[in-house]
Amino acid sequence: xxxxxxxxxxxxxxxxxxxxxxxxxxxxxxxxxxxxxxxxxxxxxxxxxxxxxxxxxxxxxxxxxxxxxxxxxxxxxxxxxxxxxxxxxxxxxxxxxxxxxxxxxxxxxxxxxxxxxxxxxxxxxxxxxxxxxxxxxxxxxxxxxxxxxxxxxxxxxxxxxxxxxxxxxxxxxxxxxxxxxxxxxxxxxxxxxxxxxxxxxxxxxxxxxxxxxxxxxxxxxxxxxxxxxxxxxxxxxxxxxxxxxxxxxxxxxxxxxxxxxxxxxxxxxxxxxxxxxxxxxxxxxxxxxxxxxxxxxxxxxxxxxxxxxxxxxxxxxxxxxxxxxxxxxxxxxxxxxxxxxxxxxxxxxxxxxxxxxxxxxxxxxxxxxxxxxxxxxxxxxxxxxxxxxxxxxxxxxxxxxxxxxxxxxxxxxxxxxxxxxxxxxxxxxxxxx
Amino acid sequence: xxxxxxxxxxxxxxxxxxxxxxxxxxxxxxxxxxxxxxxxxxxxxxxxxxxxxxxxxxxxxxxxxxxxxxxxxxxxxxxxxxxxxxxxxxxxxxxxxxxxxxxxxxxxxxxxxxxxxxxxxxxxxxxxxxxxxxxxxxxxxxxxxxxxxxxxxxxxxxxxxxxxxxxx
Numbered sequence: 050x051x052x053x054x055x056x057x058x059x060x061x062x063x064x065x066x067x068x069x070x071x072x073x074x075x076x077x078x079x080x081x082x083x084x085x086x087x088x089x090x091x092x093x094x095x096x097x098x099x100x101x102x103x104x105x106x107x108x109x110x111x112x113x114x115x116x117x118x119x120x121x122x123x124x125x126x127x128x129x130x131x132x133x134x135x136x137x138x139x140x141x142x143x144x145x146x147x148x149x150x151x152x153x154x155x156x157x158x159x160x161x162x163x164x165x166x167x168x169x170x171x172x173x174x175x176x177x178x179x180x181x182x183x184x185x186x187x188x189x190x191x192x193x194x195x196x197x198x199x200x201x202x203x204x205x206x207x208x209x210x211x212x213x214x215x216x217x218x219x220x221x222x223x224x225x226x227x228x229x230x231x232x233x234x235x236x237x238x239x240x241x242x243x244x245x246x247x248x249x250x251x252x253x254x255x256x257x258x259x260x261x262x263x264x265x266x267x268x269x270x271x272x273x274x275x276x277x278x279x280x281x282x283x284x285x286x287x288x289x290x291x292x293x294x295x296x297x298x299x300x301x302x303x304x305x306x307x308x309x310x311x312x313x314x315x316x317x318x319x320x321x322x323x324x325x326x327x328x329x330x331x332x333x334x335x336x337x338x339x340x341x342x343x344x345x346x347x348x349x350x351x352x353x354x355x356x357x358x359x360x361x362x363x364x365x366x367x368x369x370x371x372x373x374x375x376x377x378x379x380x381x382x383x384x385x386x387x388x389x390x391x392x393x394x395x396x397x398x399x400x401x402x403x404x405x406x407x408x409x410x411x412x413x414x415x416x417x418x419x420x421x422x423x424x425x426x427x428x429x430x431x432x433x434x435x436x437x438x439x440x441x442x443x444x445x446x447x448x449x450x451x452x453x454x455x456x457x458x459x460x461x462x463x464x465x466x467x468x469x470x471x472x473x474x475x476x477x478x479x480x481x482x
Numbered sequence: 483x484x485x486x487x488x489x490x491x492x493x494x495x496x497x498x499x500x501x502x503x504x505x506x507x508x509x510x511x512x513x514x515x516x517x518x519x520x521x522x523x524x525x526x527x528x529x530x531x532x533x534x535x536x537x538x539x540x541x542x543x544x545x546x547x548x549x550x551x552x553x554x555x556x557x558x559x560x561x562x563x564x565x566x567x568x569x570x571x572x573x574x575x576x577x578x579x580x581x582x583x584x585x586x587x588x589x590x591x592x593x594x595x596x597x598x599x600x601x602x603x604x605x606x607x608x609x610x611x612x613x614x615x616x617x618x619x620x621x622x623x624x625x626x627x628x629x630x631x632x633x634x635x636x637x638x639x640x641x642x643x644x645x646x647x648x649x650x
Contacts, residue, residue: 086629107640207643208643255574426502426507445550
């Protein structure tokens with residue numbers, strides 16, 4: 050690899066953050082400091098059906114023969130799969146052929162496929178202390194387990210697939226002190242939308258977002274995934290929680306490798322600190338066309354919708370479906386509204402089936418889809434026509450994100466989404482219960 | 483050393499131009515650069531692909547390239563004939579991808595506020611000097627970080643991987 054010029058700007062015995070510790074450990078160094086460039090060993094290298102084709106082409110172009118580890122290169126065709134058209138089928142076939150040729154043990158084809166950032170933690174492929182590189186911007190989700198995980202493009206991923214290494218600039222860390230308790234229905238989605246609303250879509254550019262505070266032990270693992278998932282929507286390199294008993298409970302029986310639980314040192318350096326009071330966080334809605342364009346539910350006004358989507362790597366987990374089912378139970382989706390529910394993995398789908406959640410959704414006349422990223426990025430399974438408006442539990446509301454460039458996307462958590470589907474305009478669960 | 487000068491007409495965009503605006507996901511069922519170029523910047527300016535001519539320069543403001551990790555974004559920009567991007571700041575994955583894709587990008591606090599649509603602009607790749615030939619003004623881009631410079635000199639990330647493969 051290229052030789053790095055190391056910028057050492059730290060004093061001896063200065064404390065490190067969890068992000069710095071994971072990067073140091075994977076770079077074979079005792080310590081690192083923000084600004085330093087490090088070459089790290091990666092534990093997992095991930096790509097999907099949109100990004101892997103370019104990585105595979107690069108792999109072949111330079112004459113590489115073997116991936117660095119056939120168990121640690123993970124390919125998940127989840128974006129335009131089950132294949133939505135011939136071109137998508139061709140891209141997925143590239144992943145399938147490559148996986149067969151390389152003997153990859155972690156190729157998750159249709160039937161086993163789930164939305165990648167929900168599937169990998171669920172299946173114990175990623176865990177605490179890991180360094181994960183992924184050719185998908187929402188790779189940052191795994192920070193919720195106390196891992197360093199960050200998205201890159203296909204070429205960086207191709208290099209990691211071959212060498213098992215990647216270069217990083219050690220980020221500065223912003224510390225978010227989450228205090229108090231969240232109100233009823235308020236979830237991890239509302240916490241992260243509230244934070245992005247405060248700091249903006251480039252508020253954490255190139256930085257790590259670390260979460261601490263007395264609220265953390267009360268946050269479920271799923272809430273933490275949602276919070277870290279949207280770190281990229283603030284421009285961050287990664288989001289991260291310090292692993293605790295909730296983390297340990299989650300990875301027990303799933304994670305097959307040895308988990309490493311890193312704490313941040315008491316004297317670790319943070320570039321900025323924010324106090325976030327749980328009591329201040331109402332249910333949040335991000336208006337078009339930026340995730341930072343947030344309003345509390347009480348200030349949303351009269352916004353009619355044509356479609357509601359509950360799913361994605363942000364909010365397609367079992368707990369999200371459960372909250373939605375609790376609100377929807379016994380009611381019908383409003384006339385003129387399509388509700389699309391997408392369990393993120395086969396396991397979540399089956400659990401929701403067993404527990405009667407899918408019955409509740411279908412009884413309400415919702416569409417229940419097989420796992421896919423689908424409509425989140427305007428791929429398939431719920432595209433918007435010109436002038437249509439959706440409220441969705443996904444992560445981006447950019448122009449044209451879910452379909453026509455003159456359609457609109459509003460972001461919220463599962464509780465607001467379920468209530469909105471019943472009423473037909475954006476509202477709180479309190480309005481329907 | 484190369485004395486490469488990039489020259490073209492400026493196309494102006496605002497803050498937070500995301501990768502869905504640069505290349506909408508509905509076109510990502512292919513990674514063919516020529517196909518992607520047909521839809522470049524479509525959701526920010528539907529006529530851009532028709533207007534752009536070889537050498538033209540995209541000028542953005544804050545946080546250019548935010549959103550998804552799709553490398554198709556710098557690929558589409560380059561394949562459309564755009565010679566470089568000038569912006570106040572870049573989202574990190576887009577920044578990294580642009581170097582890997584050999585799309586020259588320049589960071590300047592001043593230039594994006596001064597350059598107007600249609601201005602004839604020249605960029606000296608070595609010095610980072612941006613000349614606005616229409617307004618007869620000059621701006622300085624932030625220097626390319628040492629490490630990125632070395633990566634470029636090595637012929638890009640994959641070339642350095644290739645050399646390392648050969649050495650092993």
